[in-house]
Amino acid sequence: xxxxxxxxxxxxxxxxLEKIKKLEEQRNNDIAKLITKINLNNIEDxxxxxxxxxxxxxxxxxxxxxxxxxxxxxxxxKRKSRSTAPKKPEAAx
Numbered sequence: 001x002x003x004x005x006x007x008x009x010x011x012x013x014x015x016x017l018e019k020i021k022k023l024e025e026q027r028n029n030d031i032a033k034l035i036t037k038i039n040l041n042n043i044e045d046x047x048x049x050x051x052x053x054x055x056x057x058x059x060x061x062x063x064x065x066x067x068x069x070x071x072x073x074x075x076x077x078k079r080k081s082r083s084t085a086p087k088k089p090e091a092a093x
Contacts, residue, residue, distance in 0.1 A: 035041050040048060058066055 055069070
């Protein structure tokens with residue numbers, strides 16, 4: 001492999017790492033916005049942390065509650081996407 005090819009690959013790796021960092025930052029921002037949107041920002045920090053730790057623990061198992069959370073999340077996102085979708089123009093009569 002030539003030095004030029006190695007440099008090109010290193011540059012691509014660096015760009016990919018920057019993309020990953022930006023995507024992680026965007027996800028963190030989205031999570032913070034979600035916490036505010038569903039009024040979790042008014043809950044005591046300790047309760048929110050405990051709930052998140054419990055969620056993390058349960059999400060790594062095959063528990064029934066995990067499936068319930070998944071369904072609730074899907075319903076929420078479906079409702080959200082419908083409320084933000086552009087309205088279809090009414091057909092002319």
